[in-house]
Amino acid sequence: MQVITTTQALAAFCKDAATYDFVTVDTEFLRETTYWPKLCLVQAATPDRAVIIDPLADGLVLDPLADLLADDHVTKVFHAARQDIEIFVKLFGLVPAPLFDTQIAASVCGHGDSISYDNLVRAIVGEQIDKSSRFTDWSSRPLSEKQLTYALADVTHLRNIYVNLRNEIAKARRQSWVEDEMAVLENVGTYVVQPEDAWKRIKAKVNRPRDLAALQALAAWREQKAQTNDQPRSRVLKDDAVAELAIQRPLTPAAFEKLRAVPRGYGRSSSAAEIVDVLKSVEAMDKSALPKVAEKPRGPSPKGAIGDLLRVLLKAIADSNGVASRIIASSDDIDAIVLDDHADVPALKGWRRKLFGEKALAIKHGRLALAATRKGVVEVPVDLE
Known part of the structure; x- marks a missing residue:
C-alpha cells in the first residue's frame, strides 16, 4: 500500500496514470464545522495500481494531481461525485473532466436511484466493504492500517464497477442519458454558490x-x-x-x-x-x-386527473426501461408540467424529455391516451381531427 507524501512521488504517479484511459478517484474530508470541506486524503487508482495521497503531508504540492484531473485523455471515475468535485473546484478552480459518476451510471442501468457505494460493490463485485472506519477523524495522523485499507477500497472496487457499468450503458444504448447527467456535474456553476x-x-x-x-x-x-x-x-x-x-x-x-x-x-x-x-x-x-413574486399558476390542479394520468405514464415508462421512476421524473416535475408546458424541470430536458416529457405533454393536450392491456399499460395515439 503506497501512501504518497512528497510532490516528487505524486508527480511520478500522475505521469504514470496519464498513460491510461481512466483513473478512479475518491476523497476523505471533514466538513462538520466549516463551510469549505477540509481535504484529508485523496485515493486514486489506475487499472493496475492504487495509491493514497496525503494532502496534509508537510511540503506536498498537489499541482501534479490538478494536471491529471484536467487531462482530457483520462476519464476520472467517481462515485457520488458532487462533494469530491466541490473540493477540487475550491482547490484548483476546475472540474475534473471527462467525468464518469458510477452512482448516476448505475441509476440509468436499473441499479436503483442514488445507490450507495457499498451496495453497488455488493451487487457488481460481490464483496462486502467494512464500513467501520467511515466516520473516523481523517485529519488525525498517523492513520491506522484499518483506515488506509478502508480508504483504498473506495477506488480499487470502483475500477471493476466502472468497466461493468460502461459495458451495460453501451449495451442498453443509454450513452446520451449519462452524457446529459455528466454535463451538469462538469459545469463549475454546480459547485459555486453565489x-x-x-x-x-x-x-x-x-x-x-x-x-x-x-x-x-x-x-x-x-x-x-x-x-x-x-x-x-x-x-x-x-x-x-x-x-x-x-x-x-x-x-x-x-x-x-x-x-x-x-x-x-x-x-x-x-x-x-x-x-x-x-x-x-x-x-x-x-x-x-422590488423583485416580482411568482404568480400563482392557473389551470388544472396538479393533483387532479391529468396529474394522475402522467403518473401512470411515468410508471409504465419506468417499468419498460427497468429504472426507478424518480430517475425519469419527480412528483414535483409532474406537478409543474400539469401547470406549464414550458416548466423548467429536468423531465422536460434532454433524454428525459424524449423518453417521458413529450408524451406527458401529448397526454395533457389530448394527443395521446393510455390503455390497460394484459401486457400492461400501452400508449394509444389520438386523432383530434
Whole structure:
C-alpha cells in the first residue's frame, strides 16, 4: 500500500496514470464545522495500481494531481461525485473532466436511484466493504492500517464497477442519458454558490415583493458571512430563522425577542446589527425596484386527473426501461408540467424529455391516451381531427 507524501512521488504517479484511459478517484474530508470541506486524503487508482495521497503531508504540492484531473485523455471515475468535485473546484478552480459518476451510471442501468457505494460493490463485485472506519477523524495522523485499507477500497472496487457499468450503458444504448447527467456535474456553476442566488436554496413561502427582497438580501448576507468565516450556513443562522426575519423584519433588539426561530438574546449580537442594516436597506427600496413574486399558476390542479394520468405514464415508462421512476421524473416535475408546458424541470430536458416529457405533454393536450392491456399499460395515439 503506497501512501504518497512528497510532490516528487505524486508527480511520478500522475505521469504514470496519464498513460491510461481512466483513473478512479475518491476523497476523505471533514466538513462538520466549516463551510469549505477540509481535504484529508485523496485515493486514486489506475487499472493496475492504487495509491493514497496525503494532502496534509508537510511540503506536498498537489499541482501534479490538478494536471491529471484536467487531462482530457483520462476519464476520472467517481462515485457520488458532487462533494469530491466541490473540493477540487475550491482547490484548483476546475472540474475534473471527462467525468464518469458510477452512482448516476448505475441509476440509468436499473441499479436503483442514488445507490450507495457499498451496495453497488455488493451487487457488481460481490464483496462486502467494512464500513467501520467511515466516520473516523481523517485529519488525525498517523492513520491506522484499518483506515488506509478502508480508504483504498473506495477506488480499487470502483475500477471493476466502472468497466461493468460502461459495458451495460453501451449495451442498453443509454450513452446520451449519462452524457446529459455528466454535463451538469462538469459545469463549475454546480459547485459555486453565489451569495445573490443563495435564497433559492431556502424553502420559504413569501407572497409579497418586499418579503422576497428581504429573503434575497438576508440569504446573501448569510452566505457571504459563512464563506468569509468558513462556517456552515446553519452556524450563522438557520433557514427557518432567515425566512422568519424576512417576513417580520425586526429593527430593534426587543423585536428580535418576539421571533420564534431566532435564538434568545440574538437581537443584541453584532450579527443582529448587521441584519438590521440589511433590513433597513430593504425597507428603503422603491416599489419599482422590488423583485416580482411568482404568480400563482392557473389551470388544472396538479393533483387532479391529468396529474394522475402522467403518473401512470411515468410508471409504465419506468417499468419498460427497468429504472426507478424518480430517475425519469419527480412528483414535483409532474406537478409543474400539469401547470406549464414550458416548466423548467429536468423531465422536460434532454433524454428525459424524449423518453417521458413529450408524451406527458401529448397526454395533457389530448394527443395521446393510455390503455390497460394484459401486457400492461400501452400508449394509444389520438386523432383530434
